[in-house]
Amino acid sequence: MKQKSLRKFLFFNFLIMAVFNFAHPVTPRLINELELPSYMFGLFFALMSIGSYIFSPIWGSLSDYKGRKRFLMIGVLGYGTAQLGFGLSQSAALISAFRVLGGVLSVSYIAVVMACISDLSSPENRAKSLAYLAATTAMGSAVGSNIGGWLGATNYKYSFIVQFAACIAITVALFFLTNETLEKKKEGKAVLALNHLKLKKSSLDFKSILGALILTVAFMNITTTSYNSTIGYFVESDLKLPTQLNGLILSIVPICAVLVNFLVNPRLAAKYDELKTLIVVIALTGGSLFIWAYSSNLIVMGIFLVIFFIVMPLAQPIYQSMISKHAKDNAGEIMGIQNSARSVGMVIGSLMAGFLYDFGSKLPFLVGSVMALIACLILILQYRREKKTSA
Template sequence: MKTGPLVILMINMFIAMLGIGLIIPVLPKFMLEFGASGQALGYLVAAFGLTQFIFSPIAGELSDKYGRKNMIVSGLAAFTLSQFIFAVADQMWLLYLSRLIGGMGAAFMIPSMMAYVADITTDEARGKGMGLLGAAMSLGFVIGPGIGGFLAEYGLRVPFYVSAAVAFVSTVVSLIFLRETLSMEDQLAHRNSEKKRSNLFVQFGQSFKAAYLVPLILVFTLTFGLSNFEAIFGLFVDQKFGYTPKDIAILITVGALIGVIVQSFLIGRLLQRYGEKRLINISFFVSAVTMVLMLLSGNFWYVLAVTSIFFVFTSILRPSINTLLSKMAGKEQGFVAGMNNAYMSVGNIVGPSLAGILYDVHLNLPYLFGAFLLLFSLFLSVSWNRRTGGRAVTPAVQE
């Protein structure tokens, strides 16, 4: 595994996720300046996921045709522009434009980075590489809100100026120091391939027929369950247990940090010892159980333990599924990574939306439904494993 390029990728991923996290504590007050409604706020959050969903498969294919580096640098540049527009916006449509561009930037970055990791790692080291990249993603999410809240003390728009400046530096560093991993021969082969993926719907149709469909569905259900858990967590523990914002911050931060540690230092060993499929099954089961356990007690230490266990096993799930997918992708790393990100984007759109709807019906319903979906994922995974008979994974995309 080449550590130099991986470090650059981790920094890029961290910066991108940090910029996304910055918006969380600032956005409600920021929106007051525009007199926007809660519905407008919801649409603004969804705008990012929408363009990320639309462009992920396209960007994945482009990374196969024109190289990983070009897509990563383009994504960082788009993210820089997005944060700058948000910082200077004085009209609502500019905020929407910013979020749409940001989602597009994430679509170009994330699948290309995953494909890059697959290019520079062996099968044995790939789990560790994916785990480190996932850890950088998680760490950015974890500390982003805290940094955003701190910088907002100096001005409501300061977090976005700082994020834009750091993203710009990252763009320049990547442009200069990041080397392309896909040979020109492979790029030309993909450009000249007769297999055309003209639009998102065609690509989704192809994924439905491919051998890696079940892992992609698991990406969706994992993302749905995680975003479902996080979306209404603050409201849930506040209304049901009377927790303060400080309590909520401790619960999220501690749980997520433990997950980051697992992804950074343990995931490679776990994958080598137990294999992707077994880890996926165990993690789905434990994640589902912890969602139900969330409903049983309001004791702070109990909730901290349950939350931490949930984050640990969802942190194991992400690189496990990503590693399995990358092994099945063969030479189609960019396309499969793009579809991976597209399924993840759908989960990020649907999960929070449905969680909010169910929460209005009864505050326990989001967690009960989330547990049901994760158990269904376990059933789907076990059934798929039995059908494949434990055979070694092979490239799934047919030329």
């Protein structure tokens, strides 16, 4: 029964991620047609990430008390509504408000679906299930980017309108076709996870493996956001390619993610130590992105760009697996904390990319690669600390 529900949620995740990505290829056109400054692509991404950071642990902790299903539906319908407002707005202030709202609501789905997959997976199969979640996320992102590019070819607003309609349809389908995954809810009055908003020393020990993982999640999301938030604008404004090709280019990384998460990650999880594997993956991610951005030789650029596309998607399911192993009766809250770390990285990465772009179109990629190498160093130190402790 759990396996059937797991497959159903993975299929829904594919559909939802496709719809969530309809507007990404046309956002650079929105910025250009409204004659907004170039740094706005980073600012809009950052505002959404701020909303995600604030509410990710809140939605996650609420789902531990109230169940998962309602928060999945809130996330899908809420994001579709926020995106409609974003796409039809004409002023930077109104767009910014809808970006924050989009982050607040979309993360209700993103944080809670990871907890759903954990609910439906045995401890020994959790890594594989989360790898499949990452794969369906990537597959949906690739399909959605291509569809969105074609929908917005004549008018970027069409992508947002269709996105809203699809979110309504999927919310209805979630209501009728899925069941609650949380077998035992927390008892008592719901307690909101608000520690990440308090100006006090973190309850996480950053010298522990969990603390190091959460910290490096933030660094790695600076890297991925520097790439993801810049590449669409780079293609639209520097390379002058149409939205259809922009959508195709934006789908390359998700397509690679599908392949590696279905074919490579389950084998890595079964055969190798997760922490050592994660260190190697992050080192290759940062190194390949740096060489691609720094080099002027087309062959070298091509080789290391392919390496980057292959290794970048490997990190997320390893992170999810390792962090989920530390979750006991608060999987929703822990996944929410992880998502907040992602959001911090996304805020920093997007703002940094937006403002660095004017000084050099490849600077966001170079600085992002340095952040990955810092994350790699932190995990190497943690690995040595763990070996010393166990010796």
